Amino acid sequence: MSRVIALYRAVARYRLDQLLPARQRPRFFSLLLRVFPVLSVPAATPRGERLRRALEDLGPVFVKFGQLLSTRRDLLPHDIADELALLQDQVAPFPAKQAIQRIESALGKPLSECFAEFDANPLAAASVAQVHGARLPDGSDVVVKVLRPGIEKTIDQDLRLLRHVAQLLARWSRSGRRLKPVEVVDEYDRIIHGELDLQREAANASQLRRHFQDGDLVYVPRVHWPLTCEQVMVSERIYGVPVSDIETLEGKQVDIKLLAERGVEIFFTQVFRDSFFHADMHPGNIFVNCSRPEDPRYIAVDCAIVGQLDEQDLYYLARNLLAIFQQDYRLCAKLHIECGWVPADTPIAEFESALRTLCEPVFERPLSDISFGHMLVTLFRTAGQFDMQVQPQLVLLQKTLLNIEGLGRQLYPELNLWDTAKPFLEQWVAERYSLQNVAQRLQQEAPALLETLPMLPDLILHRLRQTPQSSPNQPSRSSWVLPLATLGMFAMGLGIASSAGTGWLLLGCGCLLSGLLIRNR
Numbered sequence: 001m002s003r004v005i006a007l008y009r010a011v012a013r014y015r016l017d018q019l020l021p022a023r024q025r026p027r028f029f030s031l032l033l034r035v036f037p038v039l040s041v042p043a044a045t046p047r048g049e050r051l052r053r054a055l056e057d058l059g060p061v062f063v064k065f066g067q068l069l070s071t072r073r074d075l076l077p078h079d080i081a082d083e084l085a086l087l088q089d090q091v092a093p094f095p096a097k098q099a100i101q102r103i104e105s106a107l108g109k110p111l112s113e114c115f116a117e118f119d120a121n122p123l124a125a126a127s128v129a130q131v132h133g134a135r136l137p138d139g140s141d142v143v144v145k146v147l148r149p150g151i152e153k154t155i156d157q158d159l160r161l162l163r164h165v166a167q168l169l170a171r172w173s174r175s176g177r178r179l180k181p182v183e184v185v186d187e188y189d190r191i192i193h194g195e196l197d198l199q200r201e202a203a204n205a206s207q208l209r210r211h212f213q214d215g216d217l218v219y220v221p222r223v224h225w226p227l228t229c230e231q232v233m234v235s236e237r238i239y240g241v242p243v244s245d246i247e248t249l250e251g252k253q254v255d256i257k258l259l260a261e262r263g264v265e266i267f268f269t270q271v272f273r274d275s276f277f278h279a280d281m282h283p284g285n286i287f288v289n290c291s292r293p294e295d296p297r298y299i300a301v302d303c304a305i306v307g308q309l310d311e312q313d314l315y316y317l318a319r320n321l322l323a324i325f326q327q328d329y330r331l332c333a334k335l336h337i338e339c340g341w342v343p344a345d346t347p348i349a350e351f352e353s354a355l356r357t358l359c360e361p362v363f364e365r366p367l368s369d370i371s372f373g374h375m376l377v378t379l380f381r382t383a384g385q386f387d388m389q390v391q392p393q394l395v396l397l398q399k400t401l402l403n404i405e406g407l408g409r410q411l412y413p414e415l416n417l418w419d420t421a422k423p424f425l426e427q428w429v430a431e432r433y434s435l436q437n438v439a440q441r442l443q444q445e446a447p448a449l450l451e452t453l454p455m456l457p458d459l460i461l462h463r464l465r466q467t468p469q470s471s472p473n474q475p476s477r478s479s480w481v482l483p484l485a486t487l488g489m490f491a492m493g494l495g496i497a498s499s500a501g502t503g504w505l506l507l508g509c510g511c512l513l514s515g516l517l518i519r520n521r
Contacts, residue, residue: 003161010057014050015040048083055087060127061158063087065188093130096120098149106146106231114227118144128195133237141237142224145198152196159189187395195304198233204303205235211274217266218298219289240287240299243407252290259288259296260412264420266298267404271307271397272428275314279307279396281403283410307396312339315432317394318425324379325422329355342386351386358382376401 010016041050055066069076070084099122100111111118117135123143124131128151132144166181194200202223209220221236228234241248249256270277278285278300287299309317316339323332333351336342342351358378376398380388408415431437 003157006058007161007165010054013040013057014045014054016051016054046079046083048080051080052083052087055084059158061155061192062162064127064192065162069184093122093125094148096122096132099130099132099146102146102149103144103232106229107227115142115144128192129198134234136224140224142234143221143237144227145233145235147196147198147231155192155196159185159192162188191305197230198304199228199230201302201304202228202233202235204306207276208270208278208300208303208306211270211276216295216297217262217269218300220300220303238287238299238301240289242283243286243288243298244283244410246411249288249290249296249411253293254288254290254296255294257412257415258294259298260408260415261420262296262298263404263408263411264415265424267400268421268424271309272314272318272424275309275311277307277397277400278303278305279400280305281400281407283407286407305396307400309397313394316341317397318429320379321376321421322425322429324359324375325425327359329359336383336388342383342388346386351383354382354385355379 041053052066055062066084066087070081070087076084100118100120103114104111107114115134116137116139119133122130122132127148129145129147132146134142134144136142162185163182166185169181202225205220206223208218209222212218212220219238221238224234224236241252243249243259246256249259267277267281280302281300285300285302287301289297289299316335320332320335323329323335329352330348332355333346333348336351337344337346337348359375362375380394380398405415
């Protein structure tokens with residue numbers, strides 16, 4: 001009940017009801033204001049600022065929700081999104097005594113048995129957890145991340161309240177329904193509960209570390225697994241310069257241009273090579289190793305939120321971006337329909353025209369003046385006018401891209417993300433679908449193919465029995481189906497018998513022929 005009262009006070013004080021069109025504002029709220037008046041901020045205060053200040057008053061869970069909202073530029077007006085982007089997760093730390101009690105309870109042993117030293121003064125505090133410095137018995141410096149006491153209960157209470165507000169907003173307001181408030185809260189629920197499991201964050205960090213362990217692009221601290229669980233995470237302590245501290249980076253003579261370009265390279269490598277990307281790459285989670293200023297290296301922390309794309313999403317995303325680069329709006333419209341991002345009955349000519357109207361003015365500007373991230377956001381917003389459904393995996397992607405681009409331009413304002421992205425995407429598409437890579441992927445899938453191989457004859461015979469009788473003027477399908485089946489089985493036999501790359505290609509061709517046979521009626 002206290003949270004409901006706090007929510008009412010915040011909405012009333014900052015007149016958040018005025019964010020809705022006048023005809024859609026709930027009448028009962030005006031009545032409540034007459035019965036329980038609240039001192040309001042000046043009406044001239046911009047609506048985005050009022051919403052930001054209300055979320056700050058409601059506490060860290062709502063602040064974090066506002067941060068998530070700020071990434072939904074495909075749904076929010078620009079002024080509100082820009083204001084919410086100013087939210088900072090500056091939360092007062094909780095007492096060290098509570099942190100120690102939670103660590104000991106989670107690990108099941110006294111702090112003295114886990115660490116040779118433990119700093120009671122936290123290094124950082126956020127809405128979900130805080131971090132302390134420590135030293136292991138072997139002398140290694142580590143950081144200890146521990147969840148806030150009672151945070152699970154607080155989050156569940158606030159989520160119930162947020163979901164209720166979202167449902168009311170969707171019911172009252174047509175504009176509110178367009179913002180998909182219930183879906184946004186569901187997305188926040190998934191993300192925030194993911195952050196409550198520090199063991200999952202540790203697993204994400206280990207995966208990212210493996211992906212980059214053989215290169216010099218980015219360093220991810222090593223996880224100390226014996227002291228890591230759902231409530232506590234212990235990892236290697238890093239010493240670097242915050243990437244937002246440009247003055248210090250310049251003072252250490254770091255190659256800023258190279259640093260900005262490497263940030264872009266890291267993003268596209270994570271997305272298209274690994275299909276596993278750090279989705280919370282704001283400046284607070286990124287540091288720079290300046291030991292070699294001419295060859296700077298990123299350090300990434302806080303891997304609680306990661307994004308993953310499947311093969312189909314990667315393919316269509318790359319093709320869509322390349323189509324935009326090449327100003328082929330018809331292809332872009334077709335790809336949106338083909339991959340199911342917009343309904344199949346979308347008028348393709350009308351959709352193509354909308355994309356052309358969006359993109360052509362952009363291409364008339366110098367590349368250095370174009371924001372690739374905002375271009376992608378506007379593309380999704382335009383597709384939303386054609387009933388494009390929210391794609392959670394693409395939301396994380398656009399959020400990360402906006403972070404990367406903003407960070408890159410902050411480091412090096414002349415950064416041209418397009419020049420970096422286009423060759424990377426072209427090379428990825430060419431390599432991904434080259435004959436050599438296709439044969440290699442067939443080889444990787446060979447065990448599964450071989451497992452189903454014995455079932456193919458029965459499937460073929462079953463399909464033949466279901467084939468309708470041909471008319472007297474048409475040749476029987478069995479006259480060509482059986483030779484095709486024989487050819488497919490023969491190719492598979494040669495593929496299995498051969499260990500060379502050609503054998504795997506024959507195996508693939510055989511499976512393809514048989515698959516076509518089984519699929520077609």
